[in-house]
Amino acid sequence: MAKQTHPTLLDIAKIAKVAPMTVSRVINESGYVSAEVRQRVRRAIDKLEYHPNALARSLKSQRTHVVGILLPDIKNPFSGELAGSIQQVLLERGYSAFLCTTEQSVQREQAGLSAFFDHRVAGIVVATLETKAGDEALERFTRRGMPIVSVGREPGLAVVDRVTANHWRGAFDAVEHLISLGHKRIAYIGASALHARRLRRFQGFCDALHEHGLDVRDEWIAGPAGDSGPGYSTLADGYAGMQRLLDLSRRPTAIFARNDFTAMGALSAARDRGLDIPGDIAIVGFDNVPLSAFTSPPLTTVEQPTAEQGRRAAQMLLERIEGEVEGEHREVSFDCRLIVRASTQTPAEQPE
Amino acid sequence: MAKQTHPTLLDIAKIAKVAPMTVSRVINESGYVSAEVRQRVRRAIDKLEYHPNALARSLKSQRTHVVGILLPDIKNPFSGELAGSIQQVLLERGYSAFLCTTEQSVQREQAGLSAFFDHRVAGIVVATLETKAGDEALERFTRRGMPIVSVGREPGLAVVDRVTANHWRGAFDAVEHLISLGHKRIAYIGASALHARRLRRFQGFCDALHEHGLDVRDEWIAGPAGDSGPGYSTLADGYAGMQRLLDLSRRPTAIFARNDFTAMGALSAARDRGLDIPGDIAIVGFDNVPLSAFTSPPLTTVEQPTAEQGRRAAQMLLERIEGEVEGEHREVSFDCRLIVRASTQTPAEQPE
DNA sequence: TGCATATATGGTAACGCTAACACATCGGCG
DNA sequence: CGCCGATGTGTTAGCGTTACCATATATGCA
Known part of the structure; x- marks a missing residue:
């Protein structure tokens, strides 16, 4: 078993000769900390290359900064671009992405959704085709208050907000x-x-x-x-x-x-x-x-407009997560655009 | 703030009228539990649709079943296929994927790696081009005992195992x-x-x-x-x-x-x-x-052989994580294969 | 019958972090 | 001079889970 060891708040506290709580305050820039103590703590943090344990934080605060993204298959360029644009918005707002591709397998879909749920992601973006089992799982999640946004899906049940193109x-x-x-x-x-x-x-x-x-x-x-x-x-x-x-x-x-x-x-x-x-x-x-x-x-x-859909979906999800928006499901539909190139022209005469 | 509420071990324990520890034993199938109690607990779990909190588990057990995957950009079909094949192996072995694409941005690379680290991922697969900051970060991670496998990268420092094609x-x-x-x-x-x-x-x-x-x-x-x-x-x-x-x-x-x-x-x-x-x-x-x-x-x-590289990288990483392999860095190189099609033939005569 | 072992359950503490509260000390002001 | 609020720090407890130890009954065997 590859064991990892990481310094904790307590280690920092000991070095800086303060209480753990004070270290927490320095890290979160909350509450009062004198300049002198702050500097001492900062130095200890740098010395040990301390990084707060996101797991412990999430457990305590009862919220994560992780969003699950469920995609059909990643080879599909639509999926790729969608994932990229969603991620961009997430990173800008301090969230990270838990990714799962289903590759048409209901089993993988279930495994992925379970992983999202077990890790208590703050919300989910789904871009897979509807499946019965998947819809049921999503419905269970929404009952628990998990925000979900679908992209490019039919107007099914179980889903909070919906982004699609026409x-x-x-x-x-x-x-x-x-x-x-x-x-x-x-x-x-x-x-x-x-x-x-x-x-x-x-x-x-x-x-x-x-x-x-x-x-x-x-x-x-x-x-x-x-x-x-x-x-x-x-x-x-x-x-x-x-x-x-x-x-x-x-x-x-x-x-x-x-x-x-x-x-x-x-x-x-x-x-x-x-x-x-x-x-x-x-x-x-x-x-x-x-x-x-x-x-x-x-x-x-x-x-x-794939990237727009991804960005919009991410924004809508974050609005739900942060509680900026509540209530009714929202729907956003983007227009498609015909691009005429050389592969189409008037047909030659043909026998009926 | 969208608040999620989830039942806990304690809720199950109360319903089944047993101690939390017994519930834990049922879930993990460890230790002794009588058939009768097991059934009672199982029923309570189903009734509340209980899912163990992976955060709490990880905090307690000091290990996660999450692997970070760092990719250059997801539009690149190589990345897509790699991500897919890595994920397949991970899912088979009960792991999930934390994904980050850098899109040539050093800042995004740092943000992604930090997110991996903060969430105490069990290991990392890197497939990005080398950057100074990235290599430094990876080196810090290895010092903390985090297994890392690189795919398609130069034989740089800081990295445990390496998979590549020639x-x-x-x-x-x-x-x-x-x-x-x-x-x-x-x-x-x-x-x-x-x-x-x-x-x-x-x-x-x-x-x-x-x-x-x-x-x-x-x-x-x-x-x-x-x-x-x-x-x-x-x-x-x-x-x-x-x-x-x-x-x-x-x-x-x-x-x-x-x-x-x-x-x-x-x-x-x-x-x-x-x-x-x-x-x-x-x-x-x-x-x-x-x-x-x-x-x-x-x-x-x-x-x-992109998918092979991905699968192999995932396997090697899991071997490190599970402690099946220790010590020296390993290197695996796959052969490429020339596929001759119609776009090449002997040149026409040209003036020198 | 006595004692070791297997089976079955519970209690306690701790993982790393932070909300909530408690307790100082300080300056200002009526 | 006494009281108030601002400032600075510490203590306690608990998020949900499980390792470890303690306890209790049942079973086997000399």
Whole structure:
């Protein structure tokens, strides 16, 4: 067992020849301490390289300065940027982050949430997809008075405040953009029809088609090969999905991909078949990852303000933690923005 | 102030009509407890949804089950994958992760390390670039008996165990691959000559050229525009660097990029100039990010086993924490692997 | 029957810190 | 001169948990 030993308040007190309480006062700059004693204590602190034990402090004060962040998977660039922006706000206000990624595992989700709870974090930011067990756990936590903010989740129960982007609208706009270019055969890549229903981006896709009198054809909805569930969709999923769509006798002329990586996979598959983008087939992505501006052709996509969402979520959480805000759940929704690049244009003539 | 209230051992003890110590025994499954009492206690625990306070436990037992992870920036896919693989091992062994990303800020690095220390983490995994202040802090921590494992860092001081990949060799192999194809004018994109010196990938690049009697020309070393330091190099850096190289009267015929994103930026810049890859100019990346197989053309690159490094680092750290291993610092180095794809081929004839 | 051992439970103190209170000493002022 | 508030320091207790010791009954065996 690697044993660590650390000096305590008492050690400092002995060296400075004062009571522990006085040392505490120096550290917290609270109460009265004479200049002379303060200096003596400071010197002892420096000498021993003393750092207060946050565990003991938290136990005594019944509050921590730690926030739990629950993310789906860290490879997803959305998660990364979110974590970074949340952390920035936390650090500025003297909080630290306890992080857990679930990687689609309910077990990991439970383990992570338990760890948060056991360590009595001051609050939690959740950015995972809803699960039954997860929602129940969160609900238990809120009953104990733990502030929670969700990011990018459906308006579920159990949650105090909610930050999200209008994915539905973003998808709607993207698909309407394709329609306005003259596309009538528009496919979706990113989740099976079964799982897609839960996704707002997919709903926006469907609603845009309906609004313009176009069909949502089942064969034009391409999920991952093994239908692995509603998790993040990858390059390989996009590639495989596009291949399936291109094998159809009645091909789509445009693709709405669930995210940029899926779009890039689709792009790659089309290119490998010798097709021209956007001449033969148009592609729209979602998320505006940095790379989307550098593909060939650059990808038309929808931007969601990820960092803003993270910052806002952190701020809202801290407001709850510090008791600046109480009462009703709050909801903040950010707009998405269509970014038209070269991967979309009017379709070539096609046989009906 | 959002106040949380949690039941304690004492609450359970009262309900189950036993002493707190007995409850503790039930929870930890230590010592003797009769079946009947155990059941009574269990029922009380379920009724109140009691969860032991990890803070109090840690304070008493003088050990935590929390590991600090210090990362450069989370957007970097290497960091993401590393964090994920470390976490997996930690969770399996009942540990949780305290995470901090430095984003090139010495101040954030210090704040993060202090937070780790104040919370008395059981150990630390560091994957940031060396800084003077950071090394000093780590050295102080080791003096206190805190186990530390570094990943991907130089063999610096202050650190117990070290996990790394042989970046030098990977770069050497990649450049030798270009040379074997007949390239003689090979450029580097990713850091200014000043900062590149510290990078093993750059050293491998230089050494390969020297070994084959080729020059390392200063004008063929392209760093980011503002020379922003040794941090991660981006798509935009690659794009801008390639533009500068293509403006030279004496152009390179091949590019060794510091990482895949830089390579993709370079690829994009070359394409925008109407150049053919690899016909006009060959490009090699580094890291084998998923996307590198899907660019056009797919990118020749060097793979480093990121997840293995993370898992190994976590294992080594846990071995130290649990006292299974003591004494001398250990070093583990993983091999990189050249992955030849379509972005490299024999150069076209060029005027000398 | 007596005594060692296994089984079962409780009491006390301590981990490191700080809120709350107690107790000084000092200057100022009616 | 006595009283008040400001200033400076110490004492006590408790946050929730568990290590350690004490106690009590049950069981086995000579």
